Amino acid sequence: MLTYTEENYIKCIYALSDDNKKEVFTNDLAEAVKTKPASVSDMLKRLHSKKLINYKRYKGVTLTRSGKEHALKIIRKHRLWEVFLVDKLKFTWDQVHEVAEQLEHIQSQLLIERLDEFLGYPAYDPHGDPIPSAEGVMKIKKQILLSEMKKNQSGEVSCLKDTSSSFLQYLDTLGIEIGSKIKIEDIADYDRSVTVILNKNRKIVISEKVSTNIFVSI
């Protein structure tokens, strides 16, 4: 059984490791869990002794099989709760994160199975991120950045790179949400801004800063 803090570390290591493909370094982890590198070193020793991470001093860490299983369970819970908050309790994108951070630590197998069923076994959370199955498998859609799309190409907004409140709120004002249909009408050479037909009925212009933070499934 992991403590609240141990779970947060495991989750952050998974997130920073890009699905456990790269080592994660102490300083980056310290920033992610909002603590000091010295505290991280303490914790890494503990996680190592619990066989959750592969750890050689100064060499960065990766998750063991057991560690990755834990990480995926936490992510599963986090994302299911986000679906619940948005679909059932009418939370907006930018309100869910803080609460889901707490709910993801509730310990109950039955609860999460029943919640999954109650929500209709969703495959993606409100940000478009895939929800791992109970066995730790995620469905991944083929997706590219909006900024990488070509003229006349179509797709559907599937996921966001930047999930800050300010970005989410700005997308709201543009009328863009997960699932929005998109077709590229034009790309300006001058500033790489993109003219887009949204849901087949509205024309909007998107700056490069925005287009590099939206993933589209094609």
Added chain:
Amino acid sequence: MLTYTEENYIKCIYALSDDNKKEVFTNDLAEAVKTKPASVSDMLKRLHSKKLINYKRYKGVTLTRSGKEHALKIIRKHRLWEVFLVDKLKFTWDQVHEVAEQLEHIQSQLLIERLDEFLGYPAYDPHGDPIPSAEGVMKIKKQILLSEMKKNQSGEVSCLKDTSSSFLQYLDTLGIEIGSKIKIEDIADYDRSVTVILNKNRKIVISEKVSTNIFVSI
């Protein structure tokens, strides 16, 4: 902001004090929070310094106004989550408690307001206990023990004194639940067992041990 443990102490003090009408003593509290009296003394000093309890050494404690407000908020959250688990996720009576104990500590005003709305502003939890409003007010029904009812008297099962798993499961086999209609057909002098008409269509016999653990609203 209270810690997880402080919240548990406050909740237990409220429960043991009978709506803050009696002092609560260290040994009883130690048993309730499953720790030693010495640890309770430590904690009482902390709660006193945070102005949550009225505390004079050796004299037992009561909650201050602030302490009682905290207690009612926790109880409100606990009972709303119980309604959610039973009504929406199909938990049985005996499965809800452990999970609600965790969920009651989630910190989010918005979450609990929205949950209340989503559940249709319930006044009672699945055990029949009243749910405090956001302002800390509870609706209380006139209720007596089934064992105190007279022959031919009618009522509705409203609340349980014993909430152990074994009791809840036994009630399930009898077909008794919160809201069941009850009419007393006969009371045996010999062992105080009660013959009851359940929901106007079934006749069952209830032992004294069971009848003294069921509250009925009349």
Added chain:
DNA sequence: AAAAAAATTCAGTATAACCTAAATTTTATT
């Protein structure tokens, strides 16, 4: 290869929550 910079660890401190054992206070009994 030496020096500088970056990353990491070590040593010591703080707080929350708990423990045991001993001392103190209150309550009950003679």
Added chain:
DNA sequence: AATAAAATTTAGGTTATACTGAATTTTTTT
């Protein structure tokens, strides 16, 4: 009122978590 019993608190110590600042190790740059 004195004594015994029960309840409670104090004293002193432990463990988990996470902090700061100093020392060490690794990496990068010259």
